[in-house]
Amino acid sequence: MSASSWRRVLMVISAVYLLVQIANVILVGRSIGFGQLLELGDSTLFIQLSSKPWLSGELWGGGGIVFGYPVLLKLFGLGFGMLLLQTLGSAAAWLVLGWEVFRGSHRASVGVVSAGFLMVLSLAPEVSYLHQFIMTDSLGLSGFVVMVAIMLRLLRTGSQVACALVIPVALVWVEIRPTNIVFVLLLSLVAVVWAARSRRRDIAVLAAGGLLLCAGFAVFHSQQRGQVVTKWVVDVGLDDPEIRAFLVAQGMPINETVLSLGDGAGISGDYAGRMAADPSLREFNKWVEDESLDAYTKWLLRDPAAFTADASRSFAASLPEKPPDFIIVGQEFGKKITPTARDAVWPIGGSIGSLAWVRPHLLLGLIVGYTLVLATVVLRLRPKMWRDARWLTGWLMVYILPVHVGVSFFADTVEVVRHGLGAALQLRVALVLLIAWSVDALWVGRNVQPTVGGRGTSSSTRSSATEGLVATTVDSDLNSPALPDVDVSRSSSVPSSTRS
Numbered sequence: 001m002s003a004s005s006w007r008r009v010l011m012v013i014s015a016v017y018l019l020v021q022i023a024n025v026i027l028v029g030r031s032i033g034f035g036q037l038l039e040l041g042d043s044t045l046f047i048q049l050s051s052k053p054w055l056s057g058e059l060w061g062g063g064g065i066v067f068g069y070p071v072l073l074k075l076f077g078l079g080f081g082m083l084l085l086q087t088l089g090s091a092a093a094w095l096v097l098g099w100e101v102f103r104g105s106h107r108a109s110v111g112v113v114s115a116g117f118l119m120v121l122s123l124a125p126e127v128s129y130l131h132q133f134i135m136t137d138s139l140g141l142s143g144f145v146v147m148v149a150i151m152l153r154l155l156r157t158g159s160q161v162a163c164a165l166v167i168p169v170a171l172v173w174v175e176i177r178p179t180n181i182v183f184v185l186l187l188s189l190v191a192v193v194w195a196a197r198s199r200r201r202d203i204a205v206l207a208a209g210g211l212l213l214c215a216g217f218a219v220f221h222s223q224q225r226g227q228v229v230t231k232w233v234v235d236v237g238l239d240d241p242e243i244r245a246f247l248v249a250q251g252m253p254i255n256e257t258v259l260s261l262g263d264g265a266g267i268s269g270d271y272a273g274r275m276a277a278d279p280s281l282r283e284f285n286k287w288v289e290d291e292s293l294d295a296y297t298k299w300l301l302r303d304p305a306a307f308t309a310d311a312s313r314s315f316a317a318s319l320p321e322k323p324p325d326f327i328i329v330g331q332e333f334g335k336k337i338t339p340t341a342r343d344a345v346w347p348i349g350g351s352i353g354s355l356a357w358v359r360p361h362l363l364l365g366l367i368v369g370y371t372l373v374l375a376t377v378v379l380r381l382r383p384k385m386w387r388d389a390r391w392l393t394g395w396l397m398v399y400i401l402p403v404h405v406g407v408s409f410f411a412d413t414v415e416v417v418r419h420g421l422g423a424a425l426q427l428r429v430a431l432v433l434l435i436a437w438s439v440d441a442l443w444v445g446r447n448v449q450p451t452v453g454g455r456g457t458s459s460s461t462r463s464s465a466t467e468g469l470v471a472t473t474v475d476s477d478l479n480s481p482a483l484p485d486v487d488v489s490r491s492s493s494v495p496s497s498t499r500s
Contacts, residue, residue, distance in 0.1 A: 006108035010115055014095055017119045021091040024347045025084055028132050031345045034080040036134075038344065040418075043134040050074045068172045069136050078134060086131040086138040093145040094122040097429075100149045101436060104156050104390055106444040114436035121428060123353030126421055129344045136176045137418065141425055143173035147183060148429060151393050177422070182400065182407050229296045230288055234261050243299065250295040253283040312405070316361070357428065371431050371438075372398070378438040390437050397430035 001009075032038060039047075050073035052059040059070055076082045098115030105111030122128070122145075130138040146169055153162040174180045233252075237243040238261055248254055257280040300307050347353070358364045375394070378385065385391050404423045 001109070003108040006112050007102075010099070010102055010112045013112070013116050013119065014098070017095070018091055020123070020349050021087055024128065024131075024349075025080075025087045027348060028083060028087075028345045029080055032132065034083075036078045037083055038133045040133050040135050042136075046070055046073060046134060046136075047078065050078075068175055069139070072139075073134070082134065083131060086142075087128075090122060090127070090131060090138060090142045090145075093142040093149070094119055097145050097149040097152075100152045100156075101433070104152055105436065105440050107440050110436055110440045110443065114432060117356060118429070118432055120349070120352055120356045121432070123347060123349035124357035125344075125347065125350050125354065126357060127425065128347040128350065128353065130421075132344050137421070140173070140176045140180070140422065143169065143176060143180070144183065144422060144425060145429070147173060148393070148397075152390065155390070155393065180422070182404050183426075229292045232296055233288060233292050246299055247292075247295055250298065251291060252287050252295070255280060255284075257281055258284045308406070367431060368427070371434050374438045375434045378441050382441045385437075385441050388437070388441075390433070394430055394433040394437060397426055397433070401427055401430070 046069055049058055049070035052070070052074075054074075059074065072085065073082060076085050098118045101118065102108070102111030102115045105114065127141055130141065147166075150162050150166045150169065153159050154166065170184050174184055233247065237247050238259060244254075257278060358367060375391075379391070401423060404426060405420070408420055408423055
């Protein structure tokens with residue numbers, strides 16, 4: 001098949017995928033009602049903030065809470081509009097990533113298979129369940145997918161459009177969940193490395209500088225880290241004798257009123273009002289604001305081995321061997337569930353998405369090992385690929401994974417299952433990219449040139465016999481040819497079927 005034929009195949013796959021996502025919107029809306037989505041954890045707080053006037057500082061993040069999500073709730077409402085935004089926003093993000101992988105592949109068939117697999121992966125309940133809740137998780141995972149696509153686009157083409165988009169996307173994304181700062185810093189590192197190797201250094205430097213500013217803004221603006229500590233102190237520490245004794249030793253005031261807290265009080269929407277209204281809680285509240293972060297850090301780092309083990313267990317918990325039930329998780333932690341909330345709706349395509357997600361730990365471990373061995377062997381056979389921008393993305397996503405897991409655990413020891421999904425998704429996307437690029441490199445041959453800020457080509461494609469082939473397969477907008485399934489690196493002629 002020619003590259004144009006494979007492109008048409010991917011267009012059909014994309015259309016079917018989009019129809020499935022639209023059908024899921026209708027299915028969920030009819031099942032849980034079009035009036036209001038399900039609630040978890042911080043939903044009550046987000047709903048309260050969304051009811052603030054447009055000129056209210058609280059709506060726009062004046063209190064340090066995510067400034068984007070309450071505004072979206074105010075714009076799109078708490079029901080069908082938000083469901084449509086979260087579901088189709090996710091679909092758009094995965095389509096962008098899938099097509100970017102296709103355009104970055106030397107073999108069109110490899111690109112189509114990889115893009116299709118990514119779309120199927122997004123139908124897994126771990127991802128698609130999240131669209132049904134008033135929570136930032138859905139948009140957070142979608143933001144991750146968009147950031148990976150932008151990274152690939154920047155490294156492949158040096159696109160000024162991608163450079164312009166990366167800053168606002170990163171800014172909103174790190175506000176949705178501050179632990180995303182880890183990935184933004186990773187992307188900054190990639191941009192710096194790319195700047196050292198690319199002729200488009202101006203674009204790379206601008207991208208790296210903008211990303212660092214986004215990360216810095218999130219660090220100094222967001223008080224979600226304080227919210228995380230409050231949840232840990234109130235909902236975990238006060239009920240655990242060992243942690244409570246440790247906190248008292250760190251100066252935490254203690255009295256009967258403080259001991260009566262718990263059962264989700266730290267994440268309830270009226271927590272701040274209760275702290276301000278009760279004089280017996282003022283000293284405790286002041287300690288929480290001023291000193292609890294240091295105490296939290298000391299507790300987690302008191303035993304590095306235990307912290308590593310706990311973080312690993314939290315990551316394993318985010319890789320359940322059966323579909324997640326977020327309603328049960330919510331009840332387990334004493335969270336408020338609306339009276340009308342029912343179990344999350346199993347999405348259309350959820351079964352095939354579950355297969356793509358790969359839940360059994362043993363099988364997932366074998367796939368991880370196989371992927372790393374395969375990619376290492378390919379790099380031995382194709383040493384030039386170390387300079388290929390695509391490999392930089394896949395390998396660094398693997399390298400940063402332990403840091404992401406640790407930071408996610410540090411950022412919230414209360415809901416490790418849900419908050420570990422970002423790292424779990426990062427692992428799977430990295431595996432898809434490494435396998436795709438490995439097969440692509442083996443198939444194309446030794447003469448393929450690495451992609452650094454532009455498109456790599458094989459030496460044989462520069463011959464006059466294949467110039468027509470490249471010309472017909474170049475995506476003129478993205479300067480990215482996707483070669484048909486003919487090994488042009490080993491052939492001096494072009495089959496007649498590819499000349500049209």
